[in-house]
Amino acid sequence: MKKTIVIVDDHILIAKALQGIIDNFAAFEVLYVCENGKELIKNFKNSNKIPDILLLDISMPIMDGFETVTWVTAHHPEVKVMALSMQGEEKSVIKMVSNGAKGYLLKNAHPVELENALTKLNINGFFYPDWASKIIFSSLNKTKDVEIKISDREKEFLKYTVTELNYKEIADKMFCSPRTVESYRDQLCEKLELKTRVGLAVFAIKNGFA
Structure with a gap:
């Protein structure tokens, strides 16, 4: 099933061209096109x-x-948002990821x-090309990566942040309550100065926890 x-995207010609391309992919199909967030x-x-996936322009x-x-976040x-934009500036990438985007493509x-x-x-x-990953990684405080102490249970939680499991399902895997899992999330976000699960997933991959 696709x-x-x-x-x-407010540029309808571009959106329709994208739709034609995607509809030729074996595993994906476009439900519809919107001109802005309000319409969505x-x-x-x-x-x-x-949908399962949202391809989202930035400037609209x-x-x-x-x-x-x-x-949407x-x-x-449950909807995976990929930013699809002409903007590759560091500020735009970090802001979209911080707000919940799980992918970024030009x-x-x-x-x-x-x-x-x-x-x-x-x-x-999630998906970030190499150039976007470098921007995201550089936005994390490297000094704190080394100095911050992360418990074994927090490391286990980080491993699951890169999966599609929700917090209740992660709690089942870790044999604890959803509230405990949320506390791991909150503690790590505070320690690492991150705001979203995507940020935690990027940190987990960067530091070999996933």
Whole structure:
């Protein structure tokens, strides 16, 4: 069964061109196209219109990508958001990831690269090309990476942050309560000065915990 995708981009010609490319991928299909975040929210009121993956432009009128990914992360965390933009600036990458984006790709990417990115996002729960990973890694305080003490249970939790398991499922794997898992999350976010699970997953990969 194909994974469903929604494209949010105010440039309709670009969005439709993307739709044509993606609909030729064996594992993916586009449900529909939106021009901005407000239109997306209206569509999300219908449960049949909630996709597996959201391809999200950053610069849009009415409701831009930063606002939209924040809303989606808060209301539909199961939807994997990939920023697809002309903006590769450090500030934009960090802000989108901090707000909940699980992937980032430039619009000039080759269709093969797009398909690979969608596949990895679907399987691993996140995808960042090397250039974006370097930006994200450099935003983490390297000195603190070395000095901060992380308990064995916190290390175990970090291992699960890169999976698609929700916090209740992680709690089952760790033989503890969901509240305990949430405490591991909160403690690590405070120690590492991170805000999202994506940030924790990036840290876990960088430091060999996953």
